[in-house]
Amino acid sequence: MRVYLDNAATTKTAPEVAEAMQPFFVEKYGNASSMHSFGEEAKEALENARQLIANYVNAEPEQIIFTSGGTEGDNLAIKGTAYALKNKGKHIITSKFEHPAVLECCQSLEKRGFDVTYLNVSRDGFVNPEDVRKAIRDDTILVTVMHANNEIGTIQDVESIGKICSEKDIVFHTDAVQSLGKVLLDVKEVNVDIVSFSAHKIHGPKSIGALFVRDKKQLQPLFHGGAQEFSLCPGTENVSGAVGFAKAVDMLSETDVKRMTELRDYLIEKLLEIPEACLNGSRENRLCNNVNVSFSHIEGESILLGLDDQGVAVSTGSACTSKKLEPSHVLLALGVKPEEAHGSIRLSLSKYTAKEEIDYVIKAVKEVVESLRKISPLGK
Amino acid sequence: MYSEKVIEHFKKPHNVGKIEDADGVGTVGNRACGDVMKLYIKVKDNKIVDIKFETMGCAAAIATSSIITDLAKGKTIEEAMKITKDNVVEELEGLPPVKVHCSLLAIDALHAAIKDFKDKKK
Ligand SMILES: Cc1ncc(COP(=O)(O)O)c(C=O)c1O
Ligand SMILES: [Zn+2]
Numbered sequence: 185m186r187v188y189l190d191n192a193a194t195t196k197t198a199p200e201v202a203e204a205m206q207p208f209f210v211e212k213y214g215n216a217s218s219m220h221s222f223g224e225e226a227k228e229a230l231e232n233a234r235q236l237i238a239n240y241v242n243a244e245p246e247q248i249i250f251t252s253g254g255t256e257g258d259n260l261a262i263k264g265t266a267y268a269l270k271n272k273g274k275h276i277i278t279s280k281f282e283h284p285a286v287l288e289c290c291q292s293l294e295k296r297g298f299d300v301t302y303l304n305v306s307r308d309g310f311v312n313p314e315d316v317r318k319a320i321r322d323d324t325i326l327v328t329v330m331h332a333n334n335e336i337g338t339i340q341d342v343e344s345i346g347k348i349c350s351e352k353d354i355v356f357h358t359d360a361v362q363s364l365g366k367v368l369l370d371v372k373e374v375n376v377d378i379v380s381f382s383a384h385k386i387h388g389p390k391s392i393g394a395l396f397v398r399d400k401k402q403l404q405p406l407f408h409g410g411a412q413e414f415s416l417c418p419g420t421e422n423v424s425g426a427v428g429f430a431k432a433v434d435m436l437s438e439t440d441v442k443r444m445t446e447l448r449d450y451l452i453e454k455l456l457e458i459p460e461a462c463l464n465g466s467r468e469n470r471l472c473n474n475v476n477v478s479f480s481h482i483e484g485e486s487i488l489l490g491l492d493d494q495g496v497a498v499s500t501g502s503a504c505t506s507k508k509l510e511p512s513h514v515l516l517a518l519g520v521k522p523e524e525a526h527g528s529i530r531l532s533l534s535k536y537t538a539k540e541e542i543d544y545v546i547k548a549v550k551e552v553v554e555s556l557r558k559i560s561p562l563g564k
Numbered sequence: 565m566y567s568e569k570v571i572e573h574f575k576k577p578h579n580v581g582k583i584e585d586a587d588g589v590g591t592v593g594n595r596a597c598g599d600v601m602k603l604y605i606k607v608k609d610n611k612i613v614d615i616k617f618e619t620m621g622c623a624a625a626i627a628t629s630s631i632i633t634d635l636a637k638g639k640t641i642e643e644a645m646k647i648t649k650d651n652v653v654e655e656l657e658g659l660p661p662v663k664v665h666c667s668l669l670a671i672d673a674l675h676a677a678i679k680d681f682k683d684k685k686k
Contacts, residue, residue, distance in 0.1 A: 481620055482620055483598060483599065483620055483621050483622050483625075485622040485623055486574070486621065486622055486623055486626060489571075489574065489623050493575060502598070502622065503598050504598065504599065504621065504622030504624070504625075504663075504666075505622070507662060509662070509665075511598065522598060523598060526598040556620075558580070559577065559580045559581075559617075559618055559619060559626065560600075560618060560619065560620040561591065561600060561601070561602035561618035561619065561620060562600060562620050
């Protein structure tokens, strides 16, 4: 059996999505900026896609900018805001467990004279909104805190953080790459100014995403070249990608979320029956598809490869698989001990995950953990 | 990422376990990586007649532990001391550059076990 439980990394493109994209390669290949009928049909498809995505988050279509994905969206949101507002202030607030696309943007801005506060996170994986409030200074221009964490799946209180930011008139960006389709984010309900999305985490194509931007005047483009995407993300539009993304959004369903939640809970329960196993990140307020477990006395890469040998795909926060030879910054930010972080694996489900697959995975994990513990010098 | 030889040793490591009445035991750990390796040797007439290991670590750490036991078994103490990191890497048909430090760990463990053996003899 082959079981894919690495859906937080990327997902299978839904066949319906691939089908929806198909005409835009060999048939409707026009440039969406061209005036002729080829251009018109591409433009129409692009704008329909924009409208659909806007509707889903309750935004206006002109507030949706297509990007090449989550990474580009985060870069445009953070650097674009910093450059646009640098005369107002140079202080940015973020958290210690953001995705590298956010953290490394912040680090690059530090080299350019910006000052960044990296907030601590609680042991169970939450940023305290009051910590955001306390970190705000007169020169704070941007707060960026992710909606849901990609490694441990904890869902942040963006509502409270948004309220605090709007009281103080500070731009609030959230990376919603992992939460899209899993946790509702209504941009009219929540005081959020910029939100990053990516299609390939929801069975859409890779290398397409979107940025919700409430007020485009507060954003400076990072690339220059044309008027596409309101001049904020210039370049010939990825029409097939946008169409595929919109199709993926259109297919999101609450029933799938419910099913995944049930399977997730079952998987957590069964994995925690293994001795000296613990769940990383809170059990409550957690993405419906995320399980992250540490097994004492063994190492994550070995678990990953042992599982791969049985056809099961997962990921790990072990140092041995990172180029820097440091365990996951997310787990360390939580205060997980390095040796426990070494023995962590993330299993992330999708709407395609079946109960039989989960049962197979539970059995495989038990076997792999047991055999690795047999050869480990620790814990005896 | 890994050679077939590494995967082979990872899946079916040789000489796994403990030697209860070992003549030398070496325990080393690499903080950077988090791998921990424990090597047991049994020595007779200056020869390593038995060797076993226990390792907590990545596939490279497990494979290098396995290969070092193969390389050292049957060798004299002097010969065993001459085993280098390059021997280990070569025997495994290569290691990704970021994993070479794991092969150092295996050498260190062997040296530590031999040192322990020599210290005990004194
Ligand atoms: C939270 C988060 N932000 C950003 C990204 C990057 O998105 P993309 O792969 O579309 O560039 C990812 C995915 O890896 C993610 O999980
Ligand atoms: Zn290692």
